[in-house]
Amino acid sequence: MTTDGAPAAAPVARLADEFSKLPGIGPKTAQRLTYYLVRMPEEEARALAEAIVAVKERIVLCGVCYNITESDPCVVCANPRRxxxxxxxxxxxxxxxxxxxxxxxxxxxxxxxxxxxxxNGIGPDDLRIRPLLDRLHGSDIEEVILATNPNLEGEATSMYIQQLIAPLGIRITRPARGLPVGGDLEYADEATLARAIEGRQEF
Structure with a gap:
């Protein structure tokens, strides 16, 4: 019981409620995940919990490219061969x-x-667009590849950024249409992504 006399939330119900807050997780899936964890060996459950805590405690954003990383700058930005x-x-x-x-x-x-x-109430100021422009001003950048997802929001975002970059005289390209319209980069296979990057076009 809580101090005001209301019953305390059961751990199972609380966990299911937390799972349901994740993107793409509905009430039924949240319940299945919860009961899967209930049956999971304790050491595996603790390993999962520790991995989640480690992500929150050790992961930061790269100060250059804003990729998620354990070190700043990230391994890509720190690589002199890039x-x-x-x-x-x-x-x-x-x-x-x-x-x-x-x-x-x-x-x-x-x-x-x-x-x-x-x-969804997301405007240009909610994205890392201004830091991108700061990177480009006075730099030796020769090409910007706008590789947003080929859907309505991705195309609108690319168009907005293209209009901001165009006056700088930098070559602007985007991946070739080997990517399916309406699809996300993270779900594309390696061969499709490779062809899209190699066959990128002028914006």
Whole structure:
């Protein structure tokens, strides 16, 4: 019982409630995950809990590209062998992982952490667009690849950024349409992503 006489929330109900707050997790899935954890061996459950805590305690944003990382700058930005004349702009950190798996792109990245979405109350100021412009001003950047997802919000975000970058005289490209319209970079296979990057087009 709580101090005001109300019954305390049962741990199972509380866990299911927390799972349901995750994106793409409905009440039924939250319940299945909860009961899976109830049956899980204690050492595995503790390992999961420790992994979650470690992510919150040790992960930071790279001060250069805003990718998620354990060190600042991240391993890509700190690598002297990367092509520093090109920046690939992506929506999320997962997109960096997807592109790195192709072993095709050797330039730098910039993570926006979202897309412009008026329906969800997300505007340009909510994204890492201003830091991108700061990186470009007075730099030796020769090309910006706008690799947002090929859906309505991704296209709108790319168009907005393109209009801001165009006056700087920097070459602006985007991945070729090997990516399915309406799909997300993180779900594309390596071969498709590699072809899209290699066949990128002028914006």
């Amino acid at each position: 092509d520093r004349n090109r920046i690939c702009v992506v929506e999320e950190a997962l997109d960096v992982l997807a592109l790195e798996r192709t072993n095709t792109y050797r330039g730098m990245y910039h993570v926006l952490h979202g897309v412009i979405s008026p329906m």
